Amino acid sequence: MSKYFSSKYVSLTPYTPGEQPKEKKYIKLNTNENPYPPCEDVIKKVSEYASSLNLYSDPETTKLVKEICSLYNIDEDEVIFTNGSDEILNFAFMAFCGKEVSAAFPSITYGFYKVFAFLNQVSYQEIPLNKDFSINVNDYIGINKTIFIANPNAPTGLCLKKEDIERILSSNPNNVVIIDEAYIDFAKEESSISLIKKYPNLLVTQTFSKSRSLAGGRLGFGIGNKELIKDLKTIKYSTNPYNINTLTLIAGVATLQNEKYTKANIKKIIDERERVSFELERLGFEVLPSQANFIFAKSSLISGKELYLKLKEKGVLIRHFDQKEISDYNRITIGTKEDNIILLSTIKEILKEVTI
Amino acid sequence: MSKYFSSKYVSLTPYTPGEQPKEKKYIKLNTNENPYPPCEDVIKKVSEYASSLNLYSDPETTKLVKEICSLYNIDEDEVIFTNGSDEILNFAFMAFCGKEVSAAFPSITYGFYKVFAFLNQVSYQEIPLNKDFSINVNDYIGINKTIFIANPNAPTGLCLKKEDIERILSSNPNNVVIIDEAYIDFAKEESSISLIKKYPNLLVTQTFSKSRSLAGGRLGFGIGNKELIKDLKTIKYSTNPYNINTLTLIAGVATLQNEKYTKANIKKIIDERERVSFELERLGFEVLPSQANFIFAKSSLISGKELYLKLKEKGVLIRHFDQKEISDYNRITIGTKEDNIILLSTIKEILKEVTI
Numbered sequence A, B: 001m002s003k004y005f006s007s008k009y010v011s012l013t014p015y016t017p018g019e020q021p022k023e024k025k026y027i028k029l030n031t032n033e034n035p036y037p038p039c040e041d042v043i044k045k046v047s048e049y050a051s052s053l054n055l056y057s058d059p060e061t062t063k064l065v066k067e068i069c070s071l072y073n074i075d076e077d078e079v080i081f082t083n084g085s086d087e088i089l090n091f092a093f094m095a096f097c098g099k100e101v102s103a104a105f106p107s108i109t110y111g112f113y114k115v116f117a118f119l120n121q122v123s124y125q126e127i128p129l130n131k132d133f134s135i136n137v138n139d140y141i142g143i144n145k146t147i148f149i150a151n152p153n154a155p156t157g158l159c160l161k162k163e164d165i166e167r168i169l170s171s172n173p174n175n176v177v178i179i180d181e182a183y184i185d186f187a188k189e190e191s192s193i194s195l196i197k198k199y200p201n202l203l204v205t206q207t208f209s210k211s212r213s214l215a216g217g218r219l220g221f222g223i224g225n226k227e228l229i230k231d232l233k234t235i236k237y238s239t240n241p242y243n244i245n246t247l248t249l250i251a252g253v254a255t256l257q258n259e260k261y262t263k264a265n266i267k268k269i270i271d272e273r274e275r276v277s278f279e280l281e282r283l284g285f286e287v288l289p290s291q292a293n294f295i296f297a298k299s300s301l302i303s304g305k306e307l308y309l310k311l312k313e314k315g316v317l318i319r320h321f322d323q324k325e326i327s328d329y330n331r332i333t334i335g336t337k338e339d340n341i342i343l344l345s346t347i348k349e350i351l352k353e354v355t356i
Helices: A040-052 A062-072 A085-096 A112-119 A162-171 A226-237 A246-256 A259-282 A304-313 A337-355 B040-052 B062-072 B084-096 B112-119 B162-171 B226-237 B246-256 B259-282 B304-313 B337-355
Strands: A079-082 A103-106 A124-127 A146-150 A177-180 A202-207 A220-224 A294-298 A330-333 B079-082 B103-106 B124-127 B146-150 B177-180 B202-207 B220-224 B294-298 B330-333
Touching: A040 A246, A040 B040, A062 A079, A062 A220, A062 A246, A079 A085, A079 A226, A085 A112, A085 A146, A085 A177, A085 A202, A085 A220, A085 A226, A103 A112, A112 A124, A146 A162, A162 A177, A220 A226, A246 B246, A259 A294, A259 A337, A304 A330, A304 A337, B040 B246, B062 B079, B062 B220, B062 B246, B079 B084, B079 B226, B084 B112, B084 B146, B084 B177, B084 B202, B084 B220, B084 B226, B103 B112, B112 B124, B146 B162, B162 B177, B220 B226, B259 B294, B259 B337, B304 B330, B304 B337
Parallel strands: A103 A124, A103 A146, A146 A177, A177 A202, B103 B124, B103 B146, B146 B177, B177 B202
Antiparallel strands: A079 A220, A202 A220, A294 A330, B079 B220, B202 B220, B294 B330
């Protein structure tokens, strides 16, 4: 730290992204990426637009807005695009929290919420989960705080029903409720986007990083009442008006124009999630019923940390969290069928080693 | 504005980017873009990497860091890449200003500094320019503020000499001095990058948007003492660790590997800048001696606003600022020779119309 660093950030602890190892090739099941490449059209369009990179990108992301409006049946002033969904989440902390309004989120959830709260000098309450890792909706009724809920939650994969979300929304009319739907496309439960006309305090955030195979493009968005979106645009235009680059913009457009491809990949991933869950349970694992593109599982035969380390040694990367309440578990991204076959056989091998 | 918007942003006025008109095709000389496309290698590499967009980008931007270090002869921990140079400038306001430390910058300069100051609740001093629009270095000696200087300055195009920068740096050892070199590659004066080992309080920022033909890719960077860079990385990893997308990263690498192409374009632009300046002077314009890829000029025959509007009507877009002290002037980006020929002939036409 330099002597010039602002005192307000002196104890700021950044978010730790999943490892992006460069030293060797892994079966990479640690950052919830989609194992399938973007559609052919993305590749074609990106190549076409590269020669226009000397010109600024469209700050209004007009083409993207048009596509998403027709997909979700929303109005043009009800959506904002951002540089990944981390940016929309940070904007929401900036816009809707402050000295007067603190934040609240589950104690086990996306680790970045806490960092954003600290970054924006917002006090926050971490609300414990139930013993089965589900969210206790009653804890969020009328709490007068800006609420952040990942739905499905990470790293548990568990999902709230629409009526539960509505209870939280209607009991907190003076606060914004942010439903972070990074993984919703893999869920049985419905997106909350259909609720934005009914609840002016609802902001739904999503990302192109998971179901839409564009993690490397950095594209996220927020959907909500036009007054909320206007506030978020004030923040965007005061921070980085050209936050979406030309190639990501056109990749996003091409992706939305090929929903069939996205849907087919989602189906493959869900099918594999069910198969891997079943196989792990046969190996004695306890597997949470996931509605995301990852599973959260523990074995009584080996600690979470040890399994993570042994898998890494054998070339399979999964995610382990040191946080005490979940340190027995690991979060495993669902890869291709081929990836998952190797994952499962490697786990079998490790279990044999530790039980001999 | 919604009733949920944080009180601290209620009077936040966003930056106004230059027009990006979609209704008709203009000769676009209003946002200081490079008129030449990125090099062939950029287009090739972008096409190659598009199929890997399902994977996250490298948060450490390792390949880019390697290239820039060899180009500028700096160490790996002396540079940070950002989503355009607006992001590094905002990070600098966040990291090096605060309640205890206010900011200072010229009263006529890049309009975003003021917005960043407001966004970060930082008080600031706007220091008037000399009558000839040059920066009075004495005004910045030992002022105990975090100083932001665009060098060359915008929209004037005027540039400080290295020894002037050194006077400011050495007289403000307890404050960071940010030299925003968005346009330095078009200047006779030298970059301040060579000073970072001597002054631990120097942060130099640059962008790939101007000389490097990647405005649409959104790529900027900061170079400075490793302690400063560490602070800025703490901000980055607490805001948006994956701020650089995969395609921009590889486009940046390919650009840096083709410095000859960049240099050749810079030369063409400088040559045209001198020619256009000369021609405008022949038409009676007063033209500031620009060291950037734009010129700042006024005519006694027509007001700045009127010339801007008439050129727009005739299909040529330049930038006019309403700010009182400079409202007689217009900022004109240097385009290709063909663009500039049309610009000059259209101006002649307009001058004829108004003087008949």
